[in-house]
Amino acid sequence: MNFFGRELPVFKAALHTHSTCSDGRFRPEEVIAFYENAGFDVLAFTDHGKVTPVAAFRSRMTLIQGIEMHPAGLPESCWHIVALHVPGDFVYDNTLSAQQMVDRIRGLGGVCIAAHPYWCGFSAGFVGGVSGFAALEVYNSSTRYIGKAYNMQLWDELLDSGTMLPAVAVDDFHSMDDFNHGWTMVAAPECTPEAITTAIREGRFYATQGPRIESLEFSGGVFRAKFSPCTEAVLMTGKWRGIKGQVASEAAEKGCCTSFEADVSALPRGSYLRLQLMDGDHNYAWSAPVAW
Ligand SMILES: [Zn+2]
Ligand SMILES: [Zn+2]
Secondary structure, X not given: OEEOOEEOOEEEEEOOEOOOOOOOOOOHHHHHHHHHHOOOOEEEEOOEOOXXXXXXXXXXXXXXXXXXXOOOOEOOEOOOEEEEOOOOOOOOOOOOOHHHHHHHHHHOOOEEEEOOHHHHOOOHHHHOOOOOOOEEEEEEHHHHHHOOOEOHHHHHHHHHOOOOOOEEEXXXXXXXXXXXXXXXXXXXXXXXXXXXXXXXXXXXXXXXXXXXXXXXXXXXXXXXXXXEEEOEEEEEEOOOOEEEEEEXXXXXXXXOEEEEEEEOOOOOOOOEEEEEEEOOOOOEEEOOOEXX
16 A cells, blocks of 8 residues: 555454463464465464463464553553564563553563553543553554444544544454454554554554545645545544544445545644544444644
8 A cells, every 4th residue: 555655565464362371262273264264464363361372283374472460550551552463472561651651662672552542441540641652543443343443533532632543443353253354454564463564653554444445745835645445534623623524324325435635734733633434234343643
């Protein structure tokens, strides 16, 4: 895809996954088979409080070693922090604070993602109190059973407050009910754990439940995008504003919209822009934000 001026391959990634190494229903080998068969290129194991060593498994996918960490959060709810590209000898210390854990993972060359903040009962202000996240989860499939899978409003509140975080979509796979409902397309020169981790650290990805983004461009105050057929394309921006793209009427044929262009040069500066798509089956896709 063309990711804001760079032509790069994209890789379909499952970045938040559990196995029988913690509370997942399936052994790592079974989880690998499910995701291989669904066309994924990247799979990260992120078991609770435990690094699942990926060198023990064979796969055509790139396997990333991770962990889900649970430092203290609010009185009735701890943090859920997904750490990716964690060394095999990583010793999990649950007495550290959220900020200390994020700093430690970053110091080891990994990246951290704020997992399902709405489900945790967190506000944007609380999430923004910890610095150094590479992303937050805008969609988490396994939390949809209590209606808290989407974190779009919390994301916008973070962006409004000046925390320019991109967002991933994940299954948080525990059982087949969670499977293949949300994933992250990572734009990287090659599909190695290092290149994928670097791309995540640098914000080169988009989150999706189905729609494919082919190009994202922003230059000279004009935002342009091309994507698979969608019924809605909206450019989200700060506070109360938003820029409606092409929104198909209810009566129109599904999936009529495949491109978007908006000149934002007259808008006040100091905000952000992010593209939000929805296809005819109500599957969303979310671009990374750009500063404006
Ligand atoms: Zn979690
Ligand atoms: Zn999880």
